[in-house]
Amino acid sequence: MNKALEMRAPTTGSSPARTFLTLCAIVVALALFVQAWIVVQARPQDLVTGAHGMADIISRAMPPAFDEFIPNLHAVLETIDLAIFGTVFGVILAFPLAILAAANITPAKPLYHASRAIIGVTRAVPDLVWALLFVTAVGLGPFPGALALAVHSIGMLGRLFAEVIEDMDMGPVEALTLTGASRLQVLTHAVVPGVLPSLLGIGLFRFDENLRSSLVLGFVGAGGIGFQLLTAMNLFQYQTVSYLLIATFVLVACAERISAYLRSLVT
Template structure:
């Protein structure tokens, strides 16, 4: 009598896990089906529209390599947008992350205030920030740079705060016991403990900002994006093809350089 009873007890958790897994699978399938319906997915349209895509590709060849000279300044603008947005974002996000980290914040009002700022700047997309700044300062690279900076504050502030919260508090406690002041603890314990991680995150954010700066050009923020939008509106598909090649080369080089620099600070 005891053996069947033990078998039922042993098999109970396994059966419950199977039921939960099956239920999760059903939910996942249902979510995908409703997504398929909501987005009005029509795979057959890709087949019927293949001729139109092939026509655009044929008109894009060969790429307009004679546009190399006029593209240099937009490329520089795109890179500078990412540099400006990343540097300003780091400078503003770092002190904000100190206030937003539970283990080093001066008090709860500072903590909740910093978290609110980080949440607002992070939740609003950089494209929306660019539209707001374009209406404020006009067209050009400056509103795009401001948009990247503000959005970077939210993204970097959250990541920086998480790194600081997960840091080893041993050096901080040791310096505190020796009677060191708050500034000394910060400069000699907090900063050395988190600096490599923060630099890696900042370099990764630069990579993201470079890609975002390409899209911000579509709202008049300068760079390759603005030149690409102009070429598309004028049906200059050969120029579009060349700009896509330039974009690919630029993003690929930025990824490799960023990965190399992150490996140095890791």
């Protein structure tokens, strides 16, 4: 009985401390939100006063210009191709980096740190910034947008691939190593089969993300629906804008469902 009371005593004593820490966390969270409200100069009343202008733009955008379907069909295809190019090249370049960046199978520590640095840089710089850099290098068009998606995908996919490899079952790798298999044989017969379903699922998810990103990259001259949308907005062609927004929603929704279905097949 005494032992039971002794075991309960620390729990009872720690309850006020836990409550105090919880209150401190709530106060800190509220303070962070308040300072964010001040820094962003939030003015909810402006939404009310500006509602008339928003309603005016929406009324001008109706009905959507569905007759722009054929003229903008190439832009839709361009947007899809941007995502395909960026995802495929991102996967091709991220996989070898992920092998070097996985602590459990990397051949050398310097390679580990170098690959982690490359992954960190390509992930830290937003794809929009990469697009601006490539636009200045190769000019306007879909190619700089595709390059931007590919480079940014290297960072995102490289990190996720490396984490999957580090969490894999090392039993097959150790078994092949004990038989005297080379690094290439271990990679092709143990590492790749063990992580391939997860890598394919991550790659398909990244395609879904790249499709959304390709729409934004069009605003910096990287082609696709985004560029057509920016042009229509600058020319005050609001009916075309509403059509392009509807086309964007349909495209993203279809790609999301297809990607989810394919991920369910490979994972």
